[in-house]
Amino acid sequence: MLFVQLQGVSxxxxxxxxEAKNRNKGYGTDALxxxxxxxxxxxxxxxxxxxxxxxxxxxxxxxxxxxxxHEGRMRDAVLRDGKSYDRLIMGILRSEWExxxxx
Numbered sequence: 001m002l003f004v005q006l007q008g009v010s011x012x013x014x015x016x017x018x019e020a021k022n023r024n025k026g027y028g029t030d031a032l033x034x035x036x037x038x039x040x041x042x043x044x045x046x047x048x049x050x051x052x053x054x055x056x057x058x059x060x061x062x063x064x065x066x067x068x069x070h071e072g073r074m075r076d077a078v079l080r081d082g083k084s085y086d087r088l089i090m091g092i093l094r095s096e097w098e099x100x101x102x103x
Contacts, residue, residue: 046094050063
């Protein structure tokens with residue numbers, strides 16, 4: 001699943017790997033790299049942001065791996081199975097992405 005919402009020079013990204021057997025194989029990281037290249041070089045965006053539930057360590061790792069930075073936290077924003085979780089806000093700027101991807 002992929003969702004991108006564009007607003008001016010920034011966008012909001014949501015990505016998910018539905019089937020557990022397809023997780024932890026690098027597909028999410030590869031998809032993020034392609035999406036970010038498209039966002040910054042084809043759409044000419046300046047930033048891409050997202051939020052992720054705090055317990056999703058695999059996703060957080062993938063986001064950090066491609067350069068997303070932690071920008072904030074929405075406390076007790078998600079209720080799952082009777083327990084509250086924070087939503088972590090993350091973002092990456094074009095300049096940060098380009099610095100990480102210099103050849």
